[in-house]
Amino acid sequence: MSNTPKALTIAGSDSGGGAGIQADLKTFQELGAYGMSVITAVTAQNTKGVQNIHAIPVEMVADQLKSIADDLRPESLKTGMLFSAEIIEAVSSHIEEYQWTNVVVDPVMIAKGGSELLKKDAIEALKKHLLPLADILTPNIPEAEQLTGRKIENKQDREDAAKFLHGLGAKKIVIKGGHLPNENEPVDLYYDGERMIEFEGKRIITTQTHGTGCTFAAAITAELAVGKSPIEAVETAKTFIQEAISAPLHLGSGHGPTNHWAYRRKYQ
Numbered sequence: 125m126s127n128t129p130k131a132l133t134i135a136g137s138d139s140g141g142g143a144g145i146q147a148d149l150k151t152f153q154e155l156g157a158y159g160m161s162v163i164t165a166v167t168a169q170n171t172k173g174v175q176n177i178h179a180i181p182v183e184m185v186a187d188q189l190k191s192i193a194d195d196l197r198p199e200s201l202k203t204g205m206l207f208s209a210e211i212i213e214a215v216s217s218h219i220e221e222y223q224w225t226n227v228v229v230d231p232v233m234i235a236k237g238g239s240e241l242l243k244k245d246a247i248e249a250l251k252k253h254l255l256p257l258a259d260i261l262t263p264n265i266p267e268a269e270q271l272t273g274r275k276i277e278n279k280q281d282r283e284d285a286a287k288f289l290h291g292l293g294a295k296k297i298v299i300k301g302g303h304l305p306n307e308n309e310p311v312d313l314y315y316d317g318e319r320m321i322e323f324e325g326k327r328i329i330t331t332q333t334h335g336t337g338c339t340f341a342a343a344i345t346a347e348l349a350v351g352k353s354p355i356e357a358v359e360t361a362k363t364f365i366q367e368a369i370s371a372p373l374h375l376g377s378g379h380g381p382t383n384h385w386a387y388r389r390k391y392q
């Protein structure tokens with residue numbers, strides 16, 4: 125058998141191709157990991173917004189996980205849109221049962237246009253079942269606020285939130301800076317229980333940011349699959365998303381997708 129690194133995404137499908145499963149698989153491929161997917165929900169979505177959501181029955185989510193576990197153990201995995209408490213519980217119990225490692229949890233809650241990708245009553249399940257399994261948790265600022273129940277207004281708040289989330293069991297946390305006010309650079313704060321590290325970026329004023337969070341977490345996951353350390357993985361992911369936002373494709377009339385092949389063209 126070959127030792128090609130395999131990365132798994134457990135997430136929702138974005139018909140528009142810029143976020144969710146589609147962004148994840150494109151990113152895995154770009155960074156040299158063989159991509160696999162477990163689909164939790166199908167969204168009818170484009171750059172203008174989410175028009176409809178159909179959750180996959182939890183038994184079918186479990187069957188997809190089992191098929192992968194029976195044959196194709198992933199070197200790393202990421203979770204994205206999980207939609208409901210029952211899907212979160214099923215995904216968490218299977219990750220535990222199969223003892224999968226290098227688990228990246230992107231706690232997707234709301235799409236850019238405001239659509240709910242995680243039911244409100246599922247947040248507790250996420251905290252209780254999935255956070256303790258996270259090797260790297262990647263909330264944006266509104267998600268970190270939901271998970272901590274605290275307002276995040278400055279750097280000290282972000283550091284406190286990272287510590288709080290570490291206390292809930294996530295081993296490493298990256299609080300992403302995309303949602304900081306436009307006059308601030310998009311600094312991502314990394315915390316592993318000991319070190320606080322700021323990953324700096326250059327803010328690009330653009331509407332072409334559909335799927336930035338998915339792409340960033342997928343890049344971390346791909347890097348873990350190919351054997352990089354968590355800090356190296358976050359470093360590469362930061363460069364990958366910076367390039368992907370810098371060279372937009374200008375597709376659609378709303379929040380357009382990022383450019384998943386920009387990093388390769390520049391660095392590979």
Ligand SMILES: Nc1ncnc2c1ncn2[C@@H]1O[C@H](COP(=O)(O)OP(=O)(O)OP(=O)(O)O)[C@@H](O)[C@H]1O
Pocket residue numbers: 143234235236263264265300301302303310311312325326327328329330333334335336337338339340362365366369
């Ligand atoms: N305008 C921007 N310019 C440069 N980097 C950005 C910009 N917006 C976001 N980023 C970076 O992109 C990554 C994703 O962050 P962001 O906070 O946008 O995630 P998100 O809100 O989860 O995305 P999504 O819309 O997919 O849910 C982070 O590394 C962040 O710093």
Ligand SMILES: Cc1ncc(CO)c(N)n1
Pocket residue numbers: 135136137138143144145167169204205232234235236241334335336337338
């Ligand atoms: C399916 C899906 N997952 C995640 C996001 C968040 O960007 C989205 N818009 N759609």
